[in-house]
Amino acid sequence: MSGLRDKPVLVVGATRGIGLAVAKELAACGARLGITGRDPERVKAVAQDLKAWGAVLDVLDRAAIPLVISRFAEEVGLYGLVYNAGISPAFTRAEKLDPEVWDQVLAVNLTGAFLVAQAFAQRLQQEGSVVLVGSVLSLKDGERLAAYTAAKAGLWGLTRALALDWANRGIRVNLVAPGWTETEMTAGLRAHPVLGPRLLQEIPLGRMAQPEEVARMVVFLLEPENRYLTGGVYAVDGGVSAK
Numbered sequence: 001m002s003g004l005r006d007k008p009v010l011v012v013g014a015t016r017g018i019g020l021a022v023a024k025e026l027a028a029c030g031a032r033l034g035i036t037g038r039d040p041e042r043v044k045a046v047a048q049d050l051k052a053w054g055a056v057l058d059v060l061d062r063a064a065i066p067l068v069i070s071r072f073a074e075e076v077g078l079y080g081l082v083y084n085a086g087i088s089p090a091f092t093r094a095e096k097l098d099p100e101v102w103d104q105v106l107a108v109n110l111t112g113a114f115l116v117a118q119a120f121a122q123r124l125q126q127e128g129s130v131v132l133v134g135s136v137l138s139l140k141d142g143e144r145l146a147a148y149t150a151a152k153a154g155l156w157g158l159t160r161a162l163a164l165d166w167a168n169r170g171i172r173v174n175l176v177a178p179g180w181t182e183t184e185m186t187a188g189l190r191a192h193p194v195l196g197p198r199l200l201q202e203i204p205l206g207r208m209a210q211p212e213e214v215a216r217m218v219v220f221l222l223e224p225e226n227r228y229l230t231g232g233v234y235a236v237d238g239g240v241s242a243k
Contacts, residue, residue, distance in 0.1 A: 084133040
């Protein structure tokens, strides 16, 4: 598909992992790409490499979110938004979970998604597409991941609510739910002598996803040709959610 050529698309959380893969796919499609991240050096390097608009954004800074969205709208335009910002602390049993960690995970993974999508919709003057990047844990339980699971499950509810609220404005909202993916975030688990093999045994296809495999689904949902897709969740998980 080539419908994204010259379409302005902003990827929030685009300097590594799935977000970076999404940015690369969009650049290859000829989209007018914008990227954000928390690390100024990473943002600068990715923006230069992909010839993209770039901005430093920490989604915990609520005041900064509408300013960055407004800058992108004025300097590039608005059509697509990908929210990929997320954090995942180490495995912890729920009774041992620090409430401050709970607050931070919910703030980045769920509240940040809402605030960015809200600012995007407030500025968008015509039809567009929002893709939130969740997790297979948007659909299944996650042992020792209470905060992460709650946030990612919340994204699935948020997706449906936003899709209904904005359908009459032509703004589509969908959720991509990746399974275990080979990124920096999962490096420790993949290297663990016990947990790594155990995780692979839980995946019907027997391997973790590559970031590019998730990115292609995100780009598919952004495509204007798929304008009838909204309020859906699309698992890219090797069959885990089918179990």
